Every structure is written in C-alpha cells, then in structure tokens.
Amino acid sequence: MTAAALPAPAAPPAREPEPLLSATDLTVTFGLGSSIAARLRHEARVLRAVDGVDLEIRRGEALALVGESGSGKSTLARALTGLVPLAKGEIRFDGRVLPARRKHSDQRRIQMVFQDPYSSLNPRLTVGSMLAELLRVHHVVPRSEVGSFSRELLGLVGLGEDALPAYPRQFSGGQRQRVAIARALALRPDILLADEPVSALDVSVQATILNLLRDLRAELGLTLMLISHNLAVVRHLCDRVAVMYLGRIIEVAPTETLFSNPQHPYTRGLLAAIPKLSTAGDEGAPAIAGDPPSPLRIPAGCRFRTRCPIAEARCEQEDPALRISADDSSHSAACHFAFSAAGAPAAG
Amino acid sequence: MTGAAGTGAVGTASAGIPPAGTGPMLEVRDLHVQIASRRGLVRAVDGVSFEVVKGDALGIVGESGSGKSMTLRAILGVLPPEARITSGQVILDGQDLVPLRQSDLNRIRGPRISMIFQEPMSALNPVMRVGSQIAEGPLIHLGIGRAKAAERALELMRRVGIPDPERRYRAYPHEFSGGMRQRVMIAIALACEPEIILCDEPTTALDVTIQDQILRLLATLCRETGVSLVFVTHDLPVVAQVCQQVAVMYGGRLVESGPVREVLHDPRHPYTLGLVRSAPDFDNVRESLVPIPGSPPSLISPPEGCRFHPRCKFAEEDCLVTEPPLRLLPGGRATACLHHERCIEAIEAERAAQ
Numbered sequence: 234m235t236a237a238a239l240p241a242p243a244a245p246p247a248r249e250p251e252p253l254l255s256a257t258d259l260t261v262t263f264g265l266g267s268s269i270a271a272r273l274r275h276e277a278r279v280l281r282a283v284d285g286v287d288l289e290i291r292r293g294e295a296l297a298l299v300g301e302s303g304s305g306k307s308t309l310a311r312a313l314t315g316l317v318p319l320a321k322g323e324i325r326f327d328g329r330v331l332p333a334r335r336k337h338s339d340q341r342r343i344q345m346v347f348q349d350p351y352s353s354l355n356p357r358l359t360v361g362s363m364l365a366e367l368l369r370v371h372h373v374v375p376r377s378e379v380g381s382f383s384r385e386l387l388g389l390v391g392l393g394e395d396a397l398p399a400y401p402r403q404f405s406g407g408q409r410q411r412v413a414i415a416r417a418l419a420l421r422p423d424i425l426l427a428d429e430p431v432s433a434l435d436v437s438v439q440a441t442i443l444n445l446l447r448d449l450r451a452e453l454g455l456t457l458m459l460i461s462h463n464l465a466v467v468r469h470l471c472d473r474v475a476v477m478y479l480g481r482i483i484e485v486a487p488t489e490t491l492f493s494n495p496q497h498p499y500t501r502g503l504l505a506a507i508p509k510l511s512t513a514g515d516e517g518a519p520a521i522a523g524d525p526p527s528p529l530r531i532p533a534g535c536r537f538r539t540r541c542p543i544a545e546a547r548c549e550q551e552d553p554a555l556r557i558s559a560d561d562s563s564h565s566a567a568c569h570f571a572f573s574a575a576g577a578p579a580a581g
Numbered sequence: 582m583t584g585a586a587g588t589g590a591v592g593t594a595s596a597g598i599p600p601a602g603t604g605p606m607l608e609v610r611d612l613h614v615q616i617a618s619r620r621g622l623v624r625a626v627d628g629v630s631f632e633v634v635k636g637d638a639l640g641i642v643g644e645s646g647s648g649k650s651m652t653l654r655a656i657l658g659v660l661p662p663e664a665r666i667t668s669g670q671v672i673l674d675g676q677d678l679v680p681l682r683q684s685d686l687n688r689i690r691g692p693r694i695s696m697i698f699q700e701p702m703s704a705l706n707p708v709m710r711v712g713s714q715i716a717e718g719p720l721i722h723l724g725i726g727r728a729k730a731a732e733r734a735l736e737l738m739r740r741v742g743i744p745d746p747e748r749r750y751r752a753y754p755h756e757f758s759g760g761m762r763q764r765v766m767i768a769i770a771l772a773c774e775p776e777i778i779l780c781d782e783p784t785t786a787l788d789v790t791i792q793d794q795i796l797r798l799l800a801t802l803c804r805e806t807g808v809s810l811v812f813v814t815h816d817l818p819v820v821a822q823v824c825q826q827v828a829v830m831y832g833g834r835l836v837e838s839g840p841v842r843e844v845l846h847d848p849r850h851p852y853t854l855g856l857v858r859s860a861p862d863f864d865n866v867r868e869s870l871v872p873i874p875g876s877p878p879s880l881i882s883p884p885e886g887c888r889f890h891p892r893c894k895f896a897e898e899d900c901l902v903t904e905p906p907l908r909l910l911p912g913g914r915a916t917a918c919l920h921h922e923r924c925i926e927a928i929e930a931e932r933a934a935q
C-alpha cells in the first residue's frame with residue numbers, strides 16, 4: 234500500500250458495475266416518548282430520520298454522502314451497517330438480501346468508521362488489546378502475526394507503535410480518529426462506510442489518510458461510502474455524490490457533474506456556502522435562508538419548499554420524486570424544476 | 582504590546598498598537614503543560630505565548646497532537662487529572678488564572694470565559710436534557726429565575742440553528758445528530774455572554790450552510806459585543822474567514838504567527854508551507870495530495886534543535902543543535918525558523934514555475 238504515483242481517476246468503465254451494497258425504500262424511525270402537549274399539537278411521535286431512501290453503492294466506487302446536518306446521513310450509514318433496525322425497506326449485499334441479524338462474515342465485510350470516535354471506542358481497552366481481540370475473533374491473521382499486523386495498521390494511519398499500550402482518552406482528537414480508521418481497516422472489509430473520517434485531522438495527516446483510501450481502492454478494490462461536510466475532500470476522492478435533505482436523497486450525480494451542474498436548489502445553496510481561502514469576513518447574504526424544518530413536522534409537498542428560492546404553488550401539493558435526467562442517465566434530482574430552464578438559477 | 586520578542590509573545594493587535602486603554606483581553610505567557618503517562622512525561626505544551634485583543638479572533642492551526650486542545654484546556658483550567666501546568670501564566674484582563682483555586686475558577690468559567698469542546702459527546706451530560714444543560718449556566722451565574730433561564734436557552738437554541746427548539750429542549754444528547762450536539766455546545770458556551778470563547782474545532786461536524794451561519798454569528802458577536810475568540814481548527818479557509826491573526830503549532834510549540842492572510846499565503850516556516858500545500862483545494866483537484874513526509878515528533882523526547890528538522894527539506898546543520906525561538910519579523914509576523922528566507926525562495930520559485 235504505497236503512495237506510488239497513481240494513475241489519474243480511472244475513466245468510467247463502459248458497463249455500469251453491479252451494486253455491491255444497495256438499499257430499497259430504506260426507512261429508519263425513532264420512537265419518541267408520547268407527551269400530552271405533543272399530542273395536542275398533533276405532532277408525529279415517530280421521527281423519520283431516513284425516509285424511503287433508494288441507494289446503490291457500486292463495487293469499487295467511492296460514493297460521497299453529503300447534506301444538511303441532521304438529514305440522516307449517519308443514521309443511513311448505521312442502517313447499512315446493520316446497527317439500527319429498519320422500519321421499512323431492504324438491504325442487498327453482493328446480490329443477497331441481508332437479514333436483520335447478519336452473519337459474522339457479512340459483519341466483517343461491511344465496516345463503519347464512526348463520526349464521534351470518543352464514544353465509539355471502548356475506553357477500557359488499550360489500542361493494542363482492542364486490535365488483537367478483533368483480529369482474533371474474526372481470524373484475520375494467524376495468532377503469531379497479530380502484533381506485527383497491528384503495528385502495520387497503525388503505521389498506515391500515521392501512528393507509531395507507542396500507540397499500542399495507550400487508552401483512547403490518552404490521544405488527541407485527531408489521533409483517536411485515526412485509531413478508529415485503523416480498527417475498521419483491520420478487518421479488511423469489502424466496503425467501508427466512513428462517517429466524517431478526516432474532520433479532526435490536520436490537512437497534512439488528512440492528505441495521508443485520503444491517499445491511503447485512494448490506494449486501498451486502487452490496490453484492493455475497496456468500495457467506499459464517505460460522509461463528509463468537506464466538499465473539497467469529496468471532490469478529491471469520490472466518483473459520485475448523493476445529497477441528503479431531511480431524510481431523503483434529493484440529488485445524485487457523478488462528482489464533476491454535480492459540482493458543475495447542480496440541479497436541486499439545496500445543492501446549489503450548499504455549493505455557494507463553501508468557505509474559500511480567498512474570501513474573508515461575513516459579507517453577503519447566507520447561501521440558504523431560513524431554518525431547517527423539524528424532522529417531526531416535515532413540510533407537505535416538497536420538503537425543501539420552505540427555504541427554496543424558486544418554490545411555487547405546485548411545490549406545496551406535490552412531493553417531487555427522485556427523477557432521472559432525460560439527457561444524462563447518471564444524474565437524478567428530486568425537484569419539479571430540475572433539468573429544465575425553469576429550474577436554472579436566475580442570471581445576475 | 583511591549584517588547585516581548587525575547588519571550589516569544591505574539592501580538593494580535595492588527596497594527597501592533599492596541600487601542601488606548603485596552604490591554605490584551607487574554608495573555609498566555611510561556612505556558613508549559615506536562616502529562617504523566619506510563620510511557621513517560623508528555624510535554625504537550627512546551628512554552629507557548631500569545632495574546633488576544635478585545636474583539637479579535639486568534640486562530641490556532643497545526644499538527645494533530647501538537648497540543649492545541651491542551652493549550653485551551655490549560656487556559657480554562659480543565660486539564661485531565663494526569664496533566665498539569667508546570668509553568669507559565671494565563672492572564673485574563675490583568676489577572677493570572679493559574680494560581681486560582683477551582684472554586685474561584687468556577688466563578689470565571691461561564692460568565693467570563695467559556696469553551697466549545699472538540700468532541701461534544703465527551704463534554705455533554707448524557708442523562709440531562711439539552712435544554713437544561715444550556716439553561717444551567719444562566720441560572721447559576723446570571724441570577725435569573727428558572728423560567729427566564731429556560732427562555733434564554735430556547736432563544737440560544739434558535740440562534741445556533743437548532744430546528745424546533747421547544748420540542749428539542751427536552752431531548753437528550755444521544756437523540757441529536759453530530760452537528761446538532763455541536764450546536765448545543767456552542768449555545769452553552771454563549772449562554773452567559775463571556776468575554777472570551779475558546780473554540781476547539783467548533784464547526785467540523787457541521788454542514789457548510791450551518792457552519793456559515795455559526796461563523797457569521799461568532800463574527801457578529803465579536804464586532805458588536807467585543808467578544809474575543811481563540812479558534813482552533815484544521816480548516817484553513819475557515820481561519821481565513823473568521824480570524825485576524827493566526828498562530829501555527831508544531832510539537833508543543835508555536836512555530837509561526839501573524840496576520841491570517843500573510844501567514845497562509847506567504848508562510849515563513851517550512852511546516853506552515855507544507856501544511857498549506859497539503860490541503861485539498863476545492864477549485865484545484867490534484868491527482869494525489871502531498872502530505873508532509875515523516876512522522877510527528879515525540880513529545881516525550883522531542884528532537885534536539887528545531888523540532889521540525891527531521892522532516893524539513895531546508896534543514897541545515899545549525900537546525901540540529903539550536904532550538905530556534907519565535908523571532909519577530911516585520912509586519913507583525915513571527916517565525917521560529919532559522920532559515921525562513923528559504924520559504925520565500927521556495928514560494929517565488931513555485932510562482933515562477935506556474
């Protein structure tokens with residue numbers, strides 16, 4: 234796994250690769266205690282964190298999942314990993330429907346790096362014993378090689394072997410995040426669902442990790458789903474991008490298409506809000522006006538209409554489906570005005 | 582700012598002259614923090630000095646593990662039990678906080694100085710409703726009643742962009758997404774209108790639109806209420822957007838400081854140069870990113886001489902023996918590199934090559 238000169242991102246293969254992991258109508262809800270006040274206000278008592286999502290992750294690709302904070306990205310990833318029960322829908326892996334209780338081997342092949350390493354690492358285990366136990370349980374390497382393999386893993390994420398006898402709380406935030414990445418890679422998964430894996434890393438270490446992920450894809454065919462708020466990272470690493478808003482996927486496209494020709498007004502606002510090294514201060518209007526609606530009171534019709542600059546009467550009535558562009562089958566968006574002149578941003 | 586070149590203090594007054602009658606809001610002088618561990622004594626912060634003027638924002642960037650969070654924790658007096666300040670001063674508006682007892686610090690934390698912690702789950706109380714956690718500070722420190730404090734908490738939740746605050750008031754932290762927990766932390770930090778807020782990666786878990794909203798809120802507070810910020814982040818564009826001054830940390834020490842634009846566009850320390858060059862750029866996607874080669878220094882037995890020399894392409898013989906102090910340069914800048922003119926040459930060569 235060297236960072237040797239890698240070819241430029243591979244040209245898209247002629248045939249669409251089959252999906253390795255896919256979800257159909259995936260819905261995850263959280264029950265909330267029933268308060269009388271809430272009942273009087275006619276509020277839903279279940280929160281639909283993920284609301285009927287269809288998603289394909291193709292073998293060998295890197296798919297980015299971006300979107301509003303609280304839109305259900307982590308919940309979607311946890312559902313794909315089998316950590317939260319589904320209210321509806323199904324998940325297919327490698328051609329099979331996965332049951333609610335997964336086999337050991339399937340668990341090993343789908344790994345997740347959690348957003349908050351502080352609460353996802355066992356505080357009572359040193360890094361060395363945590364890795365050793367994992368490697369033993371899943372028979373990843375022979376017993377005699379556990380030590381050397383652990384050291385190699387830590388080396389890959391830029392930590393020395395003096396990390397082995399240390400407990401999670403003895404690390405800095407970024408070091409802890411790298412321990413979490415090493416743990417997920419230890420099981421040599423087929424697919425890695427990485428939830429903000431580089432957010433706490435300085436940009437130099439971040440570059441090391443991004444290059445590592447890129448090498449693992451090239452050399453071992455690792456499939457990746459990356460959740461990130463950093464669109465520069467997404468643009469650098471990912472082939473396709475899916476954008477989430479309030480429990481739904483509202484736009485999917487190849488990375489460059491999405492950034493150069495966004496169709497959903499939310500995606501446009503997201504791109505406009507990217508901080509740039511050259512801009513300073515807080516001039517100009519915010520990219521997206523208004524407050525995100527509560528997931529307990531999802532607006533009728535289009536769920537983005539309360540903040541949408543181009544919403545019309547129709548948007549209050551009809552909930553737009555995720556629709557494929559007539560010109561480009563790789564691009565879909567859930568907006569009535571997508572792929573038409575009416576949806577184009579006003580000039581000037 | 583006084584002639585502090587010798588102690589390596591860094592001024593943050595834009596023109597080097599603080600407004601008449603106002604000294605720095607916060608001054609950190611030669612701070613040392615050591616942590617006892619089985620592997621040895623970790624010198625997590627090893628002689629750091631800087632000052633922040635009222636209403637200004639100082640950014641701190643640098644290597645993961647270089648002591649940024651420990652510096653902030655030492656200022657607030659909330660170090661982990663195995664860590665302690667071995668020397669140095671933390672002067673808040675003229676008063677040194679280091680010798681104070683916890684009971685005295687409790688009166689300062691909240692109303693005068695507060696902190697947004699890096700990992701919200703580690704700082705929030707998992708069994709207390711988020712609304713009550715936000716209302717707690719005002720209840721204790723502002724001498725207002727329960728109802729008023731709750732009202733204030735709701736108002737704060739609205740300001741940091743938590744949707745549906747009335748409903749969310751009664752939720753527990755685990756029911757929130759990563760970004761919403763971070764907004765709760767921010768609301769807690771703002772709750773008692775402190776004079777200075779220490780921000781440790783305050784917006785990393787937030788999407789860019791909410792980040793934008795929070796950064797605007799912080800900028801407005803600085804401008805209108807004169808709050809000062811110390812802002813630790815890895816996101817260089819965010820530093821450029823929020824801060825006037827920036828300090829760069831490496832291996833427990835400051836290696837460079839100065840006005841944000843100058844430092845990020847025209848670094849005077851090879852570490853800063855490597856850092857700026859390894860950032861993924863949204864407008865310029867390269868095949869492979871270029872991290873700084875080598876690994877970070879041990880904080881238990883740091884390298885002799887300049888701590889960066891084993892990874893530095895400009896290192897010469899004197900770098901192996903002399904530990905370079907932070908020296909002042911023209912334009913309110915400072916660097917701890919003995920050969921900083923090599924950075925200028927490298928940047929000029931890069932520009933010529935384009």
Ligand SMILES: Nc1ncnc2c1ncn2[C@@H]1O[C@H](COP(=O)(O)OP(=O)(O)OP(=O)(O)O)[C@@H](O)[C@H]1O
Pocket residue numbers: 263280282301302303304305306307308309348528755756757758759760761786787788
């Ligand atoms: N255990 C839980 N109980 C109740 N609600 C929950 C729970 N976990 C998540 N939620 C809610 O589900 C929604 C989606 O949360 P999720 O963590 O998936 O968001 P996210 O897109 O990952 O956001 P972020 O970018 O902030 O991490 C949020 O409204 C959150 O409050």
Ligand SMILES: Nc1ncnc2c1ncn2[C@@H]1O[C@H](COP(=O)(O)OP(=O)(O)OP(=O)(O)O)[C@@H](O)[C@H]1O
Pocket residue numbers: 402403404405406407408433434435616617618623625644645646647648649650651652661663699880
């Ligand atoms: N409890 C502890 N015991 C031993 N060493 C520790 C402990 N806590 C932190 N350290 C070490 O102290 C150093 C400074 O940690 P600190 O958290 O200040 O880093 P940081 O600059 O904030 O890094 P990051 O950007 O990754 O958050 C790190 O190298 C870390 O390994």
Ligand SMILES: [Mg+2]
Pocket residue numbers: 306307308348428758759760
């Ligand atoms: Mg999340």
Ligand SMILES: [Mg+2]
Pocket residue numbers: 405406407649650651699781
């Ligand atoms: Mg830190």
